[in-house]
Amino acid sequence: xxxxxxxxxLFGGTHGNEMTGIYLIKKYLQNPDLIERSTLKVFPFLxxxxxxxxxxxxxxxxxxxxxxxxxxxxxxNFLYEQLLAKTIHQKLLNEQINFVVDLHSTTANMGxxxxxxxxxxxxxxxxxxxxxIYPEIKVLFYASKEKDKLLRSNTELGLTIEIGAVAQGxxxxxxxxKTEKIVESLLDYLDKKNQDQIPEKSHKLGFYEVFERLDxxxxxxxxxxxxxxxxxxxxxxxxxxxxxxxxxFDGKTITYQGDSTVYPVxxxxxxxxxxxxxxxxxxQREIVVNFNNG
Amino acid sequence: xxxxxxxxxLFGGTHGNEMTGIYLIKKYLQNPDLIERSTLKVFPFLxxxxxxxxxxxxxxxxxxxxxxxxxxxxxxNFLYEQLLAKTIHQKLLNEQINFVVDLHSTTANMGxxxxxxxxxxxxxxxxxxxxxIYPEIKVLFYASKEKDKLLRSNTELGLTIEIGAVAQGxxxxxxxxKTEKIVESLLDYLDKKNQDQIPEKSHKLGFYEVFERLDxxxxxxxxxxxxxxxxxxxxxxxxxxxxxxxxxFDGKTITYQGDSTVYPVxxxxxxxxxxxxxxxxxxQREIVVNFNNG
Numbered sequence: 001x002x003x004x005x006x007x008x009x010l011f012g013g014t015h016g017n018e019m020t021g022i023y024l025i026k027k028y029l030q031n032p033d034l035i036e037r038s039t040l041k042v043f044p045f046l047x048x049x050x051x052x053x054x055x056x057x058x059x060x061x062x063x064x065x066x067x068x069x070x071x072x073x074x075x076x077n078f079l080y081e082q083l084l085a086k087t088i089h090q091k092l093l094n095e096q097i098n099f100v101v102d103l104h105s106t107t108a109n110m111g112x113x114x115x116x117x118x119x120x121x122x123x124x125x126x127x128x129x130x131x132x133i134y135p136e137i138k139v140l141f142y143a144s145k146e147k148d149k150l151l152r153s154n155t156e157l158g159l160t161i162e163i164g165a166v167a168q169g170x171x172x173x174x175x176x177x178k179t180e181k182i183v184e185s186l187l188d189y190l191d192k193k194n195q196d197q198i199p200e201k202s203h204k205l206g207f208y209e210v211f212e213r214l215d216x217x218x219x220x221x222x223x224x225x226x227x228x229x230x231x232x233x234x235x236x237x238x239x240x241x242x243x244x245x246x247x248x249f250d251g252k253t254i255t256y257q258g259d260s261t262v263y264p265v266x267x268x269x270x271x272x273x274x275x276x277x278x279x280x281x282x283x284q285r286e287i288v289v290n291f292n293n294g
Numbered sequence: 295x296x297x298x299x300x301x302x303x304l305f306g307g308t309h310g311n312e313m314t315g316i317y318l319i320k321k322y323l324q325n326p327d328l329i330e331r332s333t334l335k336v337f338p339f340l341x342x343x344x345x346x347x348x349x350x351x352x353x354x355x356x357x358x359x360x361x362x363x364x365x366x367x368x369x370x371n372f373l374y375e376q377l378l379a380k381t382i383h384q385k386l387l388n389e390q391i392n393f394v395v396d397l398h399s400t401t402a403n404m405g406x407x408x409x410x411x412x413x414x415x416x417x418x419x420x421x422x423x424x425x426x427i428y429p430e431i432k433v434l435f436y437a438s439k440e441k442d443k444l445l446r447s448n449t450e451l452g453l454t455i456e457i458g459a460v461a462q463g464x465x466x467x468x469x470x471x472k473t474e475k476i477v478e479s480l481l482d483y484l485d486k487k488n489q490d491q492i493p494e495k496s497h498k499l500g501f502y503e504v505f506e507r508l509d510x511x512x513x514x515x516x517x518x519x520x521x522x523x524x525x526x527x528x529x530x531x532x533x534x535x536x537x538x539x540x541x542x543f544d545g546k547t548i549t550y551q552g553d554s555t556v557y558p559v560x561x562x563x564x565x566x567x568x569x570x571x572x573x574x575x576x577x578q579r580e581i582v583v584n585f586n587n588g
Contacts, residue, residue, distance in 0.1 A: 023520075027543050055568070056350070107461040167401040167461035169564030173520040173541050226317075226467040247467050249321050270463030274349070 005157065005190045008042045009097045010035070010183065014064050014104065014151050015271070016051025017168040020179050021103025021161075027180075037187050039194035043095060047102075047151065048084060055169050057271055064102075068149040092154045100158035101186065102151045103179060105166050107270045108279075109233040112178050113138045115160040117147040119207075121289075122157060128203040128289040129189050134182060138236055139207035140265060140282065165233060168270055205289045208236065208263055208282035216278040217246055217254060225254055227268045227278060235265050239281070246278070299451065299484045302336045303391045304329070304477065308358050308398065308445050309565070310345025311462040314473050315397025315455075321474075331481050333488035337389060341396075341445065342378060349463050351565055358396075362443040386448045394452035395480065396445045397473060399460050401564045402573075403527040406472050407432045409454040411441040413501075415583075416451060422497040422583040423483050424476060431476070432530055433501035434559060434576065459527060462564055499583045502530065502557055502576035510572045511540055511548060519548060521562045521572060529559050533575075540572070 010028065012021030028035050028044035035042040046052060048063050059080050066085035071077060092100070112134065116123050119141050127139045140162075152158035163179050166172045192198050216223040225246035231239070238261045239245075246254040256262075264279040266272060304322065306315030322329050322338040329336040340346060342357050353374050360379035365371060386394070406428065410417050413435050421433045434456075446452035457473050460466045486492050510517040519540035525533070532555045533539070540548040550556075558573040560566060 023543065026516075031544075107464050165461070167459070167464075167564050169462060169567065170401050170562055171517075171520045172526060172562075174523045174526070176520060176543075177523075177545075222320075223465075226465045226470060229468045229471075232466060232468070249317065249470075250325075251471075268464055268466075270461050273463065 004039075004194055005099045006040055006194065007095055007097045008040055008099045008101065008187065008190065009092060009095070009155075010042060010044045010101050010103065011047045011151060012044075012103045013049070013052045014047040014102055015057045015062075016048050016053070016059075017055050017057050018103075018105040019169065019171040020105045020163055020166065020176050022046065022052055023171055023176060024103060024180055024183065034184070035187060037191035039191050040187060042187060043097065045088075045091075047088065048081065050080065050084075057168070064151055065146055065149045067151055067153055068146075071149070088151070089154055098155055098157060099190065100152050100155045101183065102158070102160045103183070104160055104162045105175065106162050106164035106266065107167060108266045108268060109165040109235045110140075110162055110265055111138060111164070111236075112136055112182060113140050113162040113265075114182075115140045115142050115162055117141075117143055117150070117153060117158075119287075123159065124205060124287065124289045125198075126159075126186070126189055127207070128205045129198065130182060130185055131205060132201075132203050133185055137182070139205065140210065141207055141285075142210040142280070144210065144213075200290060202288055202290050204286060206284065206286050208265065209285055210265065210280045210282045212262075212281045213277045214245075214279050214281060215276045216273075217248070223273070224248060228253060231264065231267060231279075233267070235267050236263050236282075238262075239264050298333075298488055299393045300334055300488065301389055301391045302334055302393045302395065302481065302484065303386060303389070303449075304336060304338045304395050304397065305341045305445060306338075306397045307343070307346045308341040308396055309351045309356075310342050310347070310353075311349050311351050312397075312399040313463065313465040314399045314457055314460065314470050316340065316346055317465055317470060318397060318474055318477065328478070329481060331485035333485050334481060336481060337391065339382075339385075341382065342375065344374065344378075351462070358445050359440055359443045361445055361447055362440075365443070382445070383448055392449055392451060393484065394446050394449045395477065396452070396454045397477070398454055398456045399469065400456050400458035400560065401461060402560045402562060403459040403529045404434075404456055404559055405432055405458070405530075406430055406476060407434050407456040407559075408476075409434045409436050409456055411435075411437055411444070411447060411452075413581075417453065418499060418581065418583045419492075420453075420480070420483055421501070422499045423492065424479055425499060426495075426497050427479055428472075428476060433499065435501055435503040435579075436574070438504070438507075494584060496582055496584050498580060500578065500580050502559065503579055504559065504574045504576045506556075506575045507571045508539075508573050508575060509570045510567075511542070517567070518542060522547060525558065525561060525573075527561070529561050530557050532556075533558050 012025035063081040228244035306319035522538035
């Protein structure tokens, strides 16, 4: 565990059509005073300028799946984002960054979500602090098999902020303002923690843990059903066995066949059709965290 | 004016990331009986298969701006969509199509909108009939300077169905079902009209007429403000002088400076950032139409 966080990297535009993070980073590049903190050096980065320019998620391959050590060390791969990942990785090493925040948005109705790959004390304390200020925050523990390939995995500590629902290519002012507030509170927390100014306080933190991904029903790879209207935009709402899941193009309902209540997230995320993910299913958890027991 | 409509072309995927039309056309290609009508021959087409495959609006240039006669007749242009437009145009000529329906979706909250380039009796009667069945339908008269470059302009008669709000790349079941119903009612109308079975009935049709486009405030071409949260998703709602229009990245509100009440549409459409359009402004109109006075 890193003792002190003193170098923070903020990334927007890891996906070039997720506008919230892109415009927030542009704002910070123009107004660096907004992210100045006494004990921190904060670096704002636009991850994929070429994808941003073209307003697409990526140009050749998803940048946010290119940071696995095998890919970073492989000198034979040649796709644009594979090469870009190496330079971002090297930049983080050179600057000795020890905390990465990656700003994303989603077409799913996930509100303001913090995604963690690890539920260690450090991350849970940070999330508890933020959630005590912004009760609407959802914390999602998502240790997918690709977790080591994500941009946020470049450092031991890091997280993704995921906000929605917003269409790709669209800048939603409300979501922009919310993301901005949480980023600045997060920097405040790190700065206070470095100065041992976080009060001792116990907080009951609810969070969600992804345990499964569901694909669309498909026939010869082509999707054969849509997210059911009763599930659309219902991220984090309980889904019970027998509840509506999909509807076929001729109007037949397909229900959830699990054996207990689950909480769907990333429901109908545009970028996940190609990945074979109609939604992720999560379980609800709760933990009592002390803001500053580390 | 065409005396009888007997050949109808239905297009989806003119923009390859607008899923509603794409999947509805795929359904009709697999189930042609759904669009069989006794006096009509109905042709379902996927306009831009390459853009659909890549889940992008277009690959090189917006197909729905390539149908102007100057472009169709120009044998020197060579962009993919310019070439594709020529073959679509020729196909419509060869099949002697006399009515085109082009299915689109938008990230703006425009509900179920029929867009017309002309407000002649034929189109107004058709819209009156549909609006008497589906009161939620909005009719938008949008005679932009590009109107002759649109796919729907290939035939004297034709219209666009625009549905939203839905993100690019997302299939929304509710909007799919609504689009399907209106397309089938539209075919019913044409079929009944051909058989002189439309009842004489007077209907007061409200519609909207686009008269101006507003761009985002920009500094060196880069946008300098977002759609104001009080305007987001408020398509077709009255916008009065002094009402909130944009908000800058540092939180300053920019208000509407016009001199009368207007009705914004295409508010925050993702694809229009590159076209320099933050929204279109429309006036409200009303006309009494007899379903069958033609």
